[in-house]
Structure formats: structure tokens, C-alpha cells
Amino acid sequence: MFNKVWFEELESSKAHNRALECVPSGHYAIVCSPVDAGKIEAPDVVVLYTSSAQAFMLFAGWQYKGYEKLEFSFVGESTCADSWCHTFNTGKPGFAIPSFADRKFGGAGEWEVRVSFTPEDLVRAIEGMEGMWKAGLRYPIAPHSLTTDVCPGMPPHYLEF
Numbered sequence: 001m002f003n004k005v006w007f008e009e010l011e012s013s014k015a016h017n018r019a020l021e022c023v024p025s026g027h028y029a030i031v032c033s034p035v036d037a038g039k040i041e042a043p044d045v046v047v048l049y050t051s052s053a054q055a056f057m058l059f060a061g062w063q064y065k066g067y068e069k070l071e072f073s074f075v076g077e078s079t080c081a082d083s084w085c086h087t088f089n090t091g092k093p094g095f096a097i098p099s100f101a102d103r104k105f106g107g108a109g110e111w112e113v114r115v116s117f118t119p120e121d122l123v124r125a126i127e128g129m130e131g132m133w134k135a136g137l138r139y140p141i142a143p144h145s146l147t148t149d150v151c152p153g154m155p156p157h158y159l160e161f
Helices: 010-019 052-064 084-090 100-104 119-134 156-160
Strands: 046-050 094-096 113-117
Touching: 046 052, 052 113, 052 119, 084 094, 084 113, 113 119
Parallel strands: none
Antiparallel strands: 046 113, 094 113
């Protein structure tokens, strides 16, 4: 269905389909609900639409305790596979730039990105952000002007190097 739409030739369309992470067979439905509605007692994956700065802080919070490099991919249209399906399959945080369909049919905003975590890892990310807060790292991230000295705004430990 993507041939001559998202890809010039059939082979590229097939390659795209082969690249997608999918929910394994044996699952018959996907149930979605806002987390704060409390309708799903034990969700497998939590999906958040955030700004890039919020995504950065969540991922950095996740890495705060027990650092691990996170790697993300891009498959083009069908980016849900790059986020929540990835998290469902691997248990690792996911990231995606919302696709054309996310924007056209799902209402994703121009400034939003999609991040996904297991519920346990979302708690880990938030706890890590609390640790970073205590170290002086804040959200929103306040920018410094190019015409001012940035040193006073840096956490003290940065100035030791």
C-alpha cells in the first residue's frame, strides 16, 4: 500500500515493511487509554507526546541511575513501530518523530515527539529527573543569550574542568 506513495518502487515498499518492529503473533487486540483515566490496570507500554526538551529530560532521567546508551531508529511512515512496538518488544525506551498519519489523523502537534516507556521505566525516568533537579538541572531549560557569559548559569561541577 506504500508503493508509489511513500516509496518509488515495490522493492523499497517491501523493505520498509520488513524493517518494521511489530507486536508478536498471539496478541489479538491493542487497548489504549489515557494513563490518568486509570482504565488499564497494568499497561505494557506508556506513550507520551512531548517536546524535544521534555523527551531529552526523560531519557536523561532514565539514564541517571544505571547508565545505558539508548539507540533509536527511523523507518519513515509507520513510526509507531519505532516507539511503542519497540518498547513492547524489548522493554527499552522508544522514541519517534510523529509520522504523517500521526499528524493528519492523530492530531500530533508540529513540535511534538513520541516517547515510550514501560511503566517501571517511566518511574525510573521521573526519579532520575528528581536526582538531576537536586543537582541543579531544571526543566524548562533556560537558554542563555549569545551575548552573555554562560558560566554563571552552569552547574558548579562543569566549571571544574
